Amino acid sequence: MELIVQVCVSGLLLGGIYALISIGLNLIFGVVRIINFAHGEMVMVAMYLTFWLNYFFGMDPYVATIIVLPVMFLFGVLIQRVIVQPIQSSSANMKIFATVALSLILQNVALIVCKGNFRTVQVPYGMSTFELAGIFISVPRLVAFFAALGSITLLYYFLKYSYTGKALRAIVEDHTIARLMGVKVQRLYLLAFGIGCAFSALGGVLLMPFSSVYPTVGIPFTLIAFIVVVLGGLGSMGGTFLAGLFIGVVEAVGGTYVSPALKEAIYFGIFIIAILIRPQGIFGKGKGSEEVGLK
Amino acid sequence: MLNIQQVDAYYGDFQALRDVNLEVTEGKIVALLGPNAAGKTTLLSAISGMIPYREGNISFQGQHINAMLPEDIVSLGIALVPEGRRLFGTLTVLENLEMGAYSKHARKNLRKNLDKMFELFPILKERSSQQAGSLSGGEQQMCAIARGLMTEPRLLMIDEMSLGLSPVLVKHMFNMVSEIANTGVTILLVEQQVNHALKVADEAYIMEKGHVVLSGPSAQIANDDYVKKVYLGK
Ligand SMILES: Nc1ncnc2c1ncn2[C@@H]1O[C@H](COP(=O)(O)OP(=O)(O)OP(=O)(O)O)[C@@H](O)[C@H]1O
Ligand SMILES: [Mg+2]
Numbered sequence: 001m002e003l004i005v006q007v008c009v010s011g012l013l014l015g016g017i018y019a020l021i022s023i024g025l026n027l028i029f030g031v032v033r034i035i036n037f038a039h040g041e042m043v044m045v046a047m048y049l050t051f052w053l054n055y056f057f058g059m060d061p062y063v064a065t066i067i068v069l070p071v072m073f074l075f076g077v078l079i080q081r082v083i084v085q086p087i088q089s090s091s092a093n094m095k096i097f098a099t100v101a102l103s104l105i106l107q108n109v110a111l112i113v114c115k116g117n118f119r120t121v122q123v124p125y126g127m128s129t130f131e132l133a134g135i136f137i138s139v140p141r142l143v144a145f146f147a148a149l150g151s152i153t154l155l156y157y158f159l160k161y162s163y164t165g166k167a168l169r170a171i172v173e174d175h176t177i178a179r180l181m182g183v184k185v186q187r188l189y190l191l192a193f194g195i196g197c198a199f200s201a202l203g204g205v206l207l208m209p210f211s212s213v214y215p216t217v218g219i220p221f222t223l224i225a226f227i228v229v230v231l232g233g234l235g236s237m238g239g240t241f242l243a244g245l246f247i248g249v250v251e252a253v254g255g256t257y258v259s260p261a262l263k264e265a266i267y268f269g270i271f272i273i274a275i276l277i278r279p280q281g282i283f284g285k286g287k288g289s290e291e292v293g294l295k
Numbered sequence: 296m297l298n299i300q301q302v303d304a305y306y307g308d309f310q311a312l313r314d315v316n317l318e319v320t321e322g323k324i325v326a327l328l329g330p331n332a333a334g335k336t337t338l339l340s341a342i343s344g345m346i347p348y349r350e351g352n353i354s355f356q357g358q359h360i361n362a363m364l365p366e367d368i369v370s371l372g373i374a375l376v377p378e379g380r381r382l383f384g385t386l387t388v389l390e391n392l393e394m395g396a397y398s399k400h401a402r403k404n405l406r407k408n409l410d411k412m413f414e415l416f417p418i419l420k421e422r423s424s425q426q427a428g429s430l431s432g433g434e435q436q437m438c439a440i441a442r443g444l445m446t447e448p449r450l451l452m453i454d455e456m457s458l459g460l461s462p463v464l465v466k467h468m469f470n471m472v473s474e475i476a477n478t479g480v481t482i483l484l485v486e487q488q489v490n491h492a493l494k495v496a497d498e499a500y501i502m503e504k505g506h507v508v509l510s511g512p513s514a515q516i517a518n519d520d521y522v523k524k525v526y527l528g529k
Contacts (some may be wrong), residue, residue, distance in 0.1 A: 163393070163402075166386065170394050173383040179365040180343060180375055181446065182398030235385070 006135050007256045008249055013138070015248020016145035017203045019241045021221055022228035023152055024199030030172040030235040031192035034084055034095045038103035039225055040218030042197045045106060046072050046204030047213035048114060054121040054208075061121055061208045062143070068205050069198050076197025077190045084193070085186065103222070110215035118212040126209050144206035151202060155195070156237050168192060172235045200225075223264070227271045296321040296481055297342070297373075297450055302351035304334075304341050311337040313505045315351070319450065324472065324482045326496035326513060328489050328526065334505040335485045336378050339452050343375045344368040355450070370398040374448035378455045378485075380439040384428030388419055388438055391427050395445025404447065412441040415471070433464045437471075444475070451475065452483040457491070469495050489526040493517045501526070 025039045049068045053059040059067075083102060087094050128139045159165035168188055170178045175185050200221070204213075228247050232240030247267065254266045297319040304312040311334045319325045327335050341349045344365035353361050360368055374395075382391050392412060396405045413420035416437040422430060427438055436456060443451055453472070457465040469491050476482050476495075486492035492513075493499055499516040501509040509516065516522055 163397075166390050166393060167397060169386055169390075170383045173385060174381055176345065176365075177377065177381045177383070178394070180345070180369060180377070181394045181442070182366050182369045182401070183394070184366055 002134055003256075004253075007252045009135055009137065010141070011249035011252030012245055013141040013145045013248070014252065015245035016148035017206055017244075018221075018224055018228055018248050019244025020148040020152060020206075021200045021203040022225040022232065022244050023155065023237060023240050024196035024203075025225040026229045026232065026234065026237070026240050027155075027168075027192050027199070028196035029229060031168055032080065032084060032189045033175075035092075035099065035226075036196070037096065037099040037222060038079075038106060039196075039200055040220065040222035041103045041106040042072060042076070042200040042218070043204040043207070043221045044110060044213065044215065044218035045075070046201035047208055047217060048110065048119075049201075050205045050208045051119050051121055051213055054123075055119075061123065061205055065202065065205050068201055072201030073194040073198040076194040079197070080190050080193035085189070088189075103218070107215050107218070114215065116215060118214050120212040121208055123209050138210065140206075140209040143209075147202070147206055151199065152237065152241055155199070159237065164188070164191070169235075220264070224267065227267050227274075230271060231274050296356060297483070298352070298354045299338075299342070300352040302338070302341060302349060302353060304337055304346050304349045306337075306346075311505050312341065312349075315502075315505070315507055317500055317507060317510070319481060319483055320498070321449075321481050322476075322479070323497040324476050324484060324495055326492040326499040327483060327485045327502060328487075328492060328499060329502035332504075333502045335502055336454055337505075338502070339375055339377075339454055339483070339485060342368075342452065343373060366398075369446050369448075370400060372447065372449035374443040374446040374451050376439045376443040376451065376453040376456070378458070380435045382427040382430075382435055382438055382442070385426055387424050388427050388430070389423040391438055391442050392419075392445050395442035396447075398446060401445060401447045405445075408445050408447065412444060415444075415474070416441055432459050433461070433468075436460065436468065440471070440475075444480070448480060450481045450483060452485070454485045455487065456484070457486065457488045465491060489522075 021039070021043060025036060028034060028036050046068050049071065050061050050064045053064040053067060054061060079102065083098055084095070087098055125139050129136045130139065159169055167178065167183045170181070170183065171185055171188055179185055203221070224247060228240060228243045231246065232243035250266060250270065251263050254263050258266070299315060299317040302312055302315045303310060315338060327338070329335055337346065340346045342353060344360070344363055349361060352359065355371055355373060358371065360371065383394060386394070392409060393405065396402050396408060401408070418434055419438055419441055422434060427435065430438060440453065440456070456468055456472070460468065465488060472482060472484065473495050484492055484496060493516060496513040499510065499513040500507050501516065501522065509519065509522065517527070
């Protein structure tokens with residue numbers, strides 16, 4: 001009994017980071033209508049940036065967010081402007097090629113520049129835990145969870161109450177009509193891509209105190225974010241959040257009681273079932289997989 | 296005010312508009328009538344900048360708008376209430392109206408214009424925090440018109456306003472159109488309800504197969520033998 005609770009708590013904490021990364025993907029999906037296959041590489045690049053800032057300047061990973069997040073926001077804006085915008089009206093296949101290519105390029109650049117080694121940052125709190133009612137809780141993981149929760153809440157209020165946020169939601173609904181109202185959609189695409197990348201970058205930074213970075217570290221995150229968005233529902237922030245937690249718990253439980261090697265098979269199983277029974281998303285009432293060309 | 300000369304428009308290889316000429320005089324209600332697939336929606340799309348392949352000349356208050364983008368055309372004072380309403384369904388009624396006021400010039404007067412809209416359509420005030428997708432057909436149409444008016448248009452184009460509405464509601468909506476026109480907004484009305492449209496309009500154009508086949512003062516169009524036979528069923 002203790003063990004299962006312990007496993008679920010660890011899963012929930014990890015799920016917070018999954019939710020964070022997935023919400024970034026969902027925003028890009030919903031607003032720009034592109035499947036960003038390089039999304040996990042944003043996590044990877046942010047992790048390397050955090051690593052270097054620590055390695056060269058001794059900067060604490062949490063402090064590094066003040067540099068990494070703006071840099072990754074601009075990186076996202078640049079990707080949208082240089083890679084996505086020129087092919088905005090091309091076929092879905094073309095867009096898939098473009099972002100898959102970007103993901104391969106980033107992985108290989110990382111391999112050339114950083115070699116294939118696993119890199120970690122050494123921080124005094126990396127291994128620290130505390131006990132609560134017999135459950136052990138990792139401090140950096142708990143910090144990651146609440147930071148994720150905080151930034152998701154912030155994004156939620158931004159989308160709900162700010163004028164720009166409302167325009168982003170209007171674009172998710174109908175970008176043609178949004179233009180008719182005078183919304184400069186191209187600019188908001190840049191913004192959405194920037195925010196989306198900054199969110200996955202924050203996920204990367206938060207992972208750094210307790211995990212290592214290597215060139216292909218981003219691959220599973222793309223996959224997970226993809227599944228979480230489909231489960232959560234396109235355009236549904238709340239749904240994505242819950243789905244992120246769910247996948248975190250599934251991973252932890254599956255990894256403990258079945259086999260860590262099978263965790264991807266488990267995700268995919270859930271993914272396929274979800275598409276078959278409820279393409280509009282399990283946890284949210286957003287638009288679903290059919291919208292993003294999965295069905 | 297709006298001057299359309301020899302306009303052609305294409306969807307790929309398909310030519311949807313052929314040599315269309317049309318003129319909207321300031322302060323008037325102009326009706327654009329015609330059967331399905333005549334190209335009425337296409338013409339409104341061309342005016343509002345949504346069709347990239349358009350030839351000929353479209354000018355609004357002396358300014359050529361052929362090559363302009365939809366987001367810029369709206370700030371010149373042309374608003375489109377699109378066919379099928381196309382509200383932002385998950386946004387609230389209030390948020391839809393706020394989106395109408397997105398352009399700089401309209402945003403300055405957001406509060407004032409909101410009050411005007413709630414006065415014009417009191418039901419929208421009641422429904423203001425409800426999702427637009429949950430409104431009834433008539434309420435959605437009112438919301439779509441109000442959203443268009445929030446852009447502070449000098450020319451309001453309404454596409455198939457009465458589609459799917461009950462006869463009582465259709466009558467009410469046509470009265471609203473007259474009322475809006477009385478506030479000084481020029482109106483271009485695309486309609487299948489030929490009878491009603493000819494009653495409120497000052498001028499009318501009949502379009503068939505991408506081409507204007509008849510035009511004139513609406514009283515004259517209403518008495519035209521061809522129109523009587525084909526459109527009014529007399
Ligand atoms: N997006 C599109 N792509 C290709 N062809 C189109 C498109 N939209 C309209 N058409 C075609 O252009 C022609 C004119 O269509 P349009 O929608 O302008 O007609 P309409 O007069 O508005 O008809 P309705 O009364 O049914 O709304 C039709 O033959 C239609 O099939
Ligand atoms: Mg039409």
